[in-house]
Amino acid sequence: MRVVEAIMASLIVISAVTFLYFFASTPSSQAHDTSELEKIGHNILHDIDEQRLLARFVYKLEWANLTSALVVSLPTNVYFNLSIYDINHNSIGDQLIQYGDQQVFTSSSAVASVTYILPGYQTSYNPRILVLKLVNG
Amino acid sequence: MRLVKERKGQFIIIAAMLLSIMIVSVSTVIYGTVTYYRQERWEEYVTIVDSVKTASSNILQIGLANYTQTSNPNVLRDYFNSWIRDVRNAYPGFGVDVGYDLAKSPPYSLGLARSWNQPTSYVASNATVSIDIASVGLTGYNFSSHVFLKMSILDAGWYSKESQRYVIINATVSREGPEPIVNLKASNFLNVTLDGVSQSFSVKRYYSSTYSYFIYEIKVSSIYSKPSSVEVTLLDNRGIRTISYTETVEQISN
Numbered sequence: 165m166r167v168v169e170a171i172m173a174s175l176i177v178i179s180a181v182t183f184l185y186f187f188a189s190t191p192s193s194q195a196h197d198t199s200e201l202e203k204i205g206h207n208i209l210h211d212i213d214e215q216r217l218l219a220r221f222v223y224k225l226e227w228a229n230l231t232s233a234l235v236v237s238l239p240t241n242v243y244f245n246l247s248i249y250d251i252n253h254n255s256i257g258d259q260l261i262q263y264g265d266q267q268v269f270t271s272s273s274a275v276a277s278v279t280y281i282l283p284g285y286q287t288s289y290n291p292r293i294l295v296l297k298l299v300n301g
Numbered sequence: 302m303r304l305v306k307e308r309k310g311q312f313i314i315i316a317a318m319l320l321s322i323m324i325v326s327v328s329t330v331i332y333g334t335v336t337y338y339r340q341e342r343w344e345e346y347v348t349i350v351d352s353v354k355t356a357s358s359n360i361l362q363i364g365l366a367n368y369t370q371t372s373n374p375n376v377l378r379d380y381f382n383s384w385i386r387d388v389r390n391a392y393p394g395f396g397v398d399v400g401y402d403l404a405k406s407p408p409y410s411l412g413l414a415r416s417w418n419q420p421t422s423y424v425a426s427n428a429t430v431s432i433d434i435a436s437v438g439l440t441g442y443n444f445s446s447h448v449f450l451k452m453s454i455l456d457a458g459w460y461s462k463e464s465q466r467y468v469i470i471n472a473t474v475s476r477e478g479p480e481p482i483v484n485l486k487a488s489n490f491l492n493v494t495l496d497g498v499s500q501s502f503s504v505k506r507y508y509s510s511t512y513s514y515f516i517y518e519i520k521v522s523s524i525y526s527k528p529s530s531v532e533v534t535l536l537d538n539r540g541i542r543t544i545s546y547t548e549t550v551e552q553i554s555n
Contacts, residue, residue: 169310173317180321184328206348210355216538219359251387278348281356281391286540287367289360289380291387 201242201276201298208237209280209296222248222292223285227261235263238298243268245297256292264301275299346437349392353399357430358446360384361412365426365448366540368413377403377412377426396435403428404447418532418546423451425477449477450541452533455512457547459527461554468495470519470531472545473512481515482537491536493519495528527552 212218212233221230234244243264248256269275280294364377381401388399403412404427414425431443455471470493474482487504494500500521509516519533532546 166310166313169313173313176314176317176321177324180324184325187329187332202345202348206351210351213355213359251390253390279392280348280352281388283356283360283380283384284363287363287370289363289383291356291384291391293391 198274198276201274201300202278204238204242205244205276205278205296205298206280208234209278209294212237213280213282219282219285222256222282222294223290225257227257231261231263234261234296238263241301243299243301245269247295247297249293249295251291251293253293264299268299268301269297272299346434346439349395349397349434350432350439350442353388353397353432354430354444356388357384357399357401357428357432358448361426361428361446361448362539362541365413365424365450366542368426369415369424369542370540374411374413377428381428394436396433398433398435400431400433400443401428402431417544420545420547420549421451421453422543422545423449424541424543425449447477448539448541449475449479450482450535450537450539450543451475451479452535452543452545454531454533454545454547455516456551457531457549458551458553459524461552466523466525468500468521468524468528468531468550470521470533471509472517472519472533473514474517474535474537476537483515485517485535485537489536489538490517490519490533491542492532492534493521494530494532495521495524496530497532500524 209218212221217233218230220226221233230246234246238244243266244262245266246261248261250256276298278296278298280296282292282294284290360380361377364380367373367376381403385399385401388397391397403409405411408414408416409425409427412426412428414423414427416423425447427445427447429443429445431441433440433442451474453473455473457468457470459468460466474485476482483506485504485506487502490502490504492499493502502519502521504520505518507516507518508514528550530546530548531550532544534542534544536542
């Protein structure tokens with residue numbers, strides 16, 4: 165009669181499988197969402213840059229146009245907050261470039277951040293660093 | 302007899318333990334492999350490389366625009382030297398390092414080339430840029446990029462028809478690719494001179510089946526004698542300038 169041994173063997177295998185179930189959990193969906201938002205944010209900035217609009221908006225301080233371009237390009241449930249700095253990380257412009265409830269940025273743990281550089285405009289080298297923060301509303 | 306039975310029972314438990322160890326070991330290896338991509342910040346690295354690449358190409362453009370307006374032959378080298386320093390500040394902590402190699406074989410010098418005052422004029426900039434990101438072990442990623450603007454005066458004619466006297470200049474404009482530039486306005490043509498004298502003019506664009514290309518037709522009205530030279534100065538929407546010149550002006554009359 166090897167009933168006891170069989171039960172013990174079963175318990176060992178079940179313990180191993182149970183351990184794996186809790187150990188090998190997939191990464192949280194928030195991390196995945198952040199990665200997707202980063203991709204979306206970068207692609208949109210790149211597209212606006214390709215259309216030769218981004219540099220004009222930034223260097224001519226056309227904040228309203230820049231905000232509108234981002235709003236129409238991003239999905240409606242994505243909120244954003246754009247900060248612009250010079251190469252020494254001094255903030256450029258005192259106007260807020262944002263969309264959506266900004267409290268979501270502090271309450272959400274899945275805030276994506278995209279850094280994009282513009283080297284200059286027309287004939288002048290004068291870099292600007294764009295930091296676009298995105299979050300699902 | 303009892304001893305034999307006990308040994309067989311122990312074998313079952315030992316087999317179960319070995320099986321469990323195998324399951325855990327194999328699963329751990331597989332888990333580590335399939336989640337490696339997710340745990341790394343690949344998207345951030347990709348966007349950095351893409352952003353630096355785009356910005357480096359834009360430097361070629363603004364450098365060329367500056368060169369065509371100031372004739373400073375060192376502008377591209379100066380811009381890239383600043384860019385190498387500034388890109389480290391832009392991405393602190395990533396170890397981003399940019400290198401560059403300006404084209405120097407003729408007609409290039411310090412990455413810039415210019416041929417003006419010809420029927421076909423052009424300006425160009427060309428460089429190879431390398432990107433290293435020490436934090437992820439990315440080294441040796443490099444790409445070549447160039448910016449180009451060309452304007453060709455296909456023909457220029459002085460028309461003497463009935464009471465009208467005017468000059469028509471047909472020109473094509475193209476950029477790197479090569480691809481035609483089709484969104485230019487009259488304001489992009491900074492100056493049109495006949496025999497060295499600036500003229501007022503109008504511009505229209507159409508597709509020519511003869512040339513199989515988009516043509517800019519520049520018309521200068523009220524010209525009562527055939528000019529011996531024509532010069533057209535163009536500034537495209539990127540701020541890049543070029544100047545075409547020809548002394549071949551046909552006389553066309555009915």
